[in-house]
Amino acid sequence: MNDKEIKYSKHAEEQIKERNIKKTMVKRTLLQPHQIIQGQKGRKIAQKIYIIEGQKFLHRVVFVEHKNFMEIITTYLTTKIIKYWRDE
Numbered sequence: 158m159n160d161k162e163i164k165y166s167k168h169a170e171e172q173i174k175e176r177n178i179k180k181t182m183v184k185r186t187l188l189q190p191h192q193i194i195q196g197q198k199g200r201k202i203a204q205k206i207y208i209i210e211g212q213k214f215l216h217r218v219v220f221v222e223h224k225n226f227m228e229i230i231t232t233y234l235t236t237k238i239i240k241y242w243r244d245e
Contacts, residue, residue, distance in 0.1 A: 161222075163227050176234070178232055186203050186218045191204055192242070194241075196219055200220065202219050203217070204217050215234070
């Protein structure tokens with residue numbers, strides 16, 4: 158997965174800026190996730206837990222894996238870890 162180029166949809170670019178999420182964090186979550194779950198419409202969601210200023214957050218990166226690149230659809234941080242975490 159990590160030899161593929163990472164591309165950002167227009168929506169993802171807007172959300173990264175609006176939500177003040179660094180692309181280095183997006184890349185880290187995508188390439189070293191704590192888990193990847195199946196999303197809707199053939200999308201996947203990379204999830205990674207971070208501690209930010211003493212609070213636990215789940216970083217979610219919604220992406221589509223193409224043959225030669227990974228397309229980021231959107232990304233966000235949430236404190237609702239239990240809502241999204243999948244026990245395997």
